[in-house]
Amino acid sequence: MTAPLPFDNSYARLPERFYARIAPNRVSAPRLIKVNRALALDLGLDPDWLESPEGVDFLAGHAMPDGAEPIAQAYAGHQFGQFVPQLGDGRAMLVGEVIDRHGVRRDIQLKGSGPTPFSRRGDGRAALGPVLREYIVSEAMAALGIPTTRTLAAATTGETVVREAFLPGAVLARVASSHVRVGTFQYFAARKDAEAIRTLADHVIDRHYPEARDAALPARALLEGVVDRQADLIAAWLLVGFIHGVMNTDNMSIAGETIDYGPCAFLDVFDPSKVFSSIDQFGRYAYGAQPSIGLWNLTRFAETLLPLLDDDQDKAVAIAQESLTRFGPRFEAAFHAGLRRKAGLTTAEEGDVELVRALLDAMTENQADYTLVFRYLADAALGAAHDEPVRRLFVDPTVFDRWAVRWRERTGREAVTAEDRRILMRAANPAFIPRNHRIEAVIRAAMDRNDFKPFETLLQVLSRPFDDQPEHAAYADPPALTEQVLATFCGT
Known part of the structure; x- marks a missing residue:
């Protein structure tokens, strides 16, 4: 199949123990759901070709275009704290890499494309619901300005997959800066393959952290670069109320992007202990636990790099430990700066974080x-006469009233007009997030009625999360009692 896909596949040029080469798994009746035309153009791809019959065959994993080198990447991982020495792409294939219009190398991966040598008795397929969920949430995260994998397209396969029921099959075409994970390094560390770790580290440095190449100790610079990006990323998650749901080490990207949207969800009512994932029965990956788990995962990454840090084990451990101490201050700086922005504080004073945390506790x-609360607080910046919408969100509105007195005393010490503060706060606090009940409604419409209009509408709303959209105002509303989503599920 010829196609305007200018592949340049660097990962497939690595030693063959890094992956397994695979062939397309043909499906019975591929049908396009949607092509992300703006992303296609950004990647230098032809969206019209992607929407053609040949393009749909490609997006469904049915046939590969010229230049594609489909592979399943090898990796290991800690899953809920338990190490599994071999995982790998069990239902995905990396079909190739392209250089986008900004000169950035990007992977194109098909998720749900069929069994691979790493499938571990699984069918390698994806159901329609998880595909739609990942499309919606990954694109919403991009619109919120949070580093993330993206979705190029989604297609149905015309086949049935068996999970808790018989479900329609689908494939997600995912784009990432790369799909190298902490678990990729763990795969080779478990095999004591120091040569492969060095090769992988060189690949990652060249691709994601070129500044590390000139450092006195490139492996340390790589570790610290990954630490910094993950600290910033997790802070960004918390600032929008995102819960990843399954922060296993095989789901942590070395590039610092959000990856693997399985049982993910967004907070409605604020609760640091909140868990949605049905498989997280002990709250390991609860909303408020994400920073500590991030550091735990990074510690596992640091362990894999010890052979590159120093020949002396004790010295290598000391270097790794010192590098990991960056995480806490980096996370706190990013998170606290974000809290100040959300509360409309343009300067930093001692007591600011305690002030905002008092609001979170309330x-x-x-x-x-x-x-x-934060979106309406932007209007309250205009004065107490605008407090009623935010007050109504509290069971006891007088709790907000007492807090607002402290807040106004603090903002009164800044030389910022009320309107300017409101503008700044609206730019920091989205009106629209991927509400869990809205995602479930989209999935039900597609599954039960083959109706994808709600999917299209939700994508449109979430593409402008910070804008007032009066015609879609209901999409900002929290769920009614009967609409609440109590659990989310992994797609495997």
Whole structure:
């Protein structure tokens, strides 16, 4: 199949123990759901070709275009704290890499494309619901300005997959800066393959951290670069109320992007202990636990790099430990700066973080919606006459009233007009997030009625999360009691 896909596949040029070469798994009746035309153009691809019959065959994993080198990447991982020495792409294939219009190398991967040598008795397929969920949430995260994998397209296969029921099959075409994970390094560390670790580190440095190449100790610079990006990323998650749901080491990207949207969800009522994932029965990956788990995962990454840090084990461990101490201050700086922005504080004073945390505590105690409290607080910046919308979100509105007195005393010490503060706060606090009940409604419409209009509408709303959209105002609302989503599920 000829196609305008200018592949340049660097990962497939690595030693063959890094992956397994695979052939396309043909499906019975591929049908396009949607092509992300703006992303296609950004990648230098022809969206019209992607929407053609040949393009749909490619997007469904049915046939490969010229230049594709489909591979399943090898990796290991800690899953809920338990190490599994071989995982790998069990239902995905990296078909190739392209250089986008900004000169950035990007992977194109098909998720749900069929069994691979790493499938571990699985069918290698994806159901329609998880494909739609990942499309919606990954594109919403991009619109929120959070580093993430992207979705190029989604297609149905015309086949049935068996999970808790018989479900329609689908394939997601995912784009990432790369799909190298902490678990990729763990795969080779478990095999004591120091040569492969060095090769992989060189590949990652060249691709993602070129500044590390000139450092006195490139492996240390790589570790610190990954630490910094993950600290910033997890802070960004918390600032929008995102819960990844399954922060295993095989789901942590070395590039610092959000990857693998399985049982992910967004907070409605603010609750640091909140868990949605049905498989996280002990709260390991709860909303408020994400920073500590991030550091735990990074410690596992540092362990894999010890042979590159120093020949002396004790010295290597000391270097790794010192590098890992960057995480806490880096995360706190990013998170606290974000909290100040959300509260409309343009300068830094001692006590600012305690002030905003007092609001968060009040939200937890009063079952207040995280997203709407901060969005309406922007209007309250205009004066107490505008407080009523945010007050109504609290079971006891007087709790907000008392907090607002402290907040106004603090903002009164800044030389910022009320309108300018409101503008800044609206730019930091989205009106629209991927509400869990909205995602479920989209999935049900597609599954039960073959109706993808709600999917298209939700994507459109979430593409402008910071803008007022009066015609879609209901999409900002938290769920009614009967609409609440209590659990989310992994697609495997």
